[in-house]
Amino acid sequence: MTDTMQASPKQGGFDAQRAMDFARSEVFERTFKEGMGLVDETAAYLDGPGRAMSKRLSRAAALAYAGESMQLTTRLMQVASWLLVQRAVRDGEIPLQEAAGEKYRLIAREPQATAAYQGADELPEALKVLIVRGAAIYERVRRLDESMYDGGEAAPANPVSDQLARLSAAFGR
Numbered sequence: 001m002t003d004t005m006q007a008s009p010k011q012g013g014f015d016a017q018r019a020m021d022f023a024r025s026e027v028f029e030r031t032f033k034e035g036m037g038l039v040d041e042t043a044a045y046l047d048g049p050g051r052a053m054s055k056r057l058s059r060a061a062a063l064a065y066a067g068e069s070m071q072l073t074t075r076l077m078q079v080a081s082w083l084l085v086q087r088a089v090r091d092g093e094i095p096l097q098e099a100a101g102e103k104y105r106l107i108a109r110e111p112q113a114t115a116a117y118q119g120a121d122e123l124p125e126a127l128k129v130l131i132v133r134g135a136a137i138y139e140r141v142r143r144l145d146e147s148m149y150d151g152g153e154a155a156p157a158n159p160v161s162d163q164l165a166r167l168s169a170a171f172g173r
Contacts, residue, residue, distance in 0.1 A: 014100050014148065014149045014150065016096055016097075017135060017147070018140060018147075018148060019096055019099075019100070019148045019149065020089070020090075020096060022086070022144065022148055023041055023086045023087070023089050023090035024090055028086060028087075028090070030141065031083065031137075031141070031144070032079045032083045032086075032087060033081060034137060035076075035079045035083050035137050035141065036083065037080075038130075038133055038134060038137055039077075039080050041078070042072060042073065042076055042130050043073075043132065044133035045126060045127070046073070047132060048123065048128055049126065050065075050069070050126065053124045053126075053127075054066075054124075055094060057119075057122060057123075058122060059119075060118050060119030061119035061120075061122035061123060062119070062122040063117065063118070063119060064118065064119040064122070064123055065123055065124075065127065067117045068117060068120065068123065068127065068131055069127065071131075072127075072130060072131055072134045075134050075138040076134055076137075077105070077136075078132075078138070078141075079137055079138055079141045081104075082104070082105075082106055082141055083141070084147060085099050085104045086099065100134070100148075100149045106138075106141065106142050106145045107151060110168070113164055114133070124146055
């Protein structure tokens with residue numbers, strides 16, 4: 001381990017200690033295993049049984065299959081990337097300040113709506129299950145990313161507390 005894990009409590013608008021505590025937690029380990037497992041499971045399905053099933057779909061359903069599978073794999077790759085960055089932070093391979101940068105954050109800052117593709121009701125049940133699970137892990141990681149790196153910005157400002165803090169700082173109390 002290197003000194004890249006040493007961080008002041010507040011850095012660049014985020015709570016560095018909270019981010020490091022999460023990266024070292026059992027919750028992170030479970031989320032990492034679940035996310036990476038889902039990436040592997042989805043790849044195996046899309047390359048195997050899903051590919052065979054997609055060839056038997058109607059034209060509309062085949063287009064829905066293509067769109068949904070592309071959206072699913074994109075979300076899962078974003079999740080995998082984010083999880084790998086957090087592990088690299090934990091292991092001292094990437095400084096926490098760098099991981100908090102826009103380059104390593106999830107693209108979407110808002111909950112993701114799913115596109116309604118014509119023919120989606122004909123999709124194989126296994127793909128529908130993967131889509132639901134993929135959306136759930138993406139949303140969980142999006143909320144983690146937001147709470148870890150936007151934590152200071154997400155809380156509404158309290159003008160009274162802010163003013164008291166300024167007065168206290170000004171008068172050395």
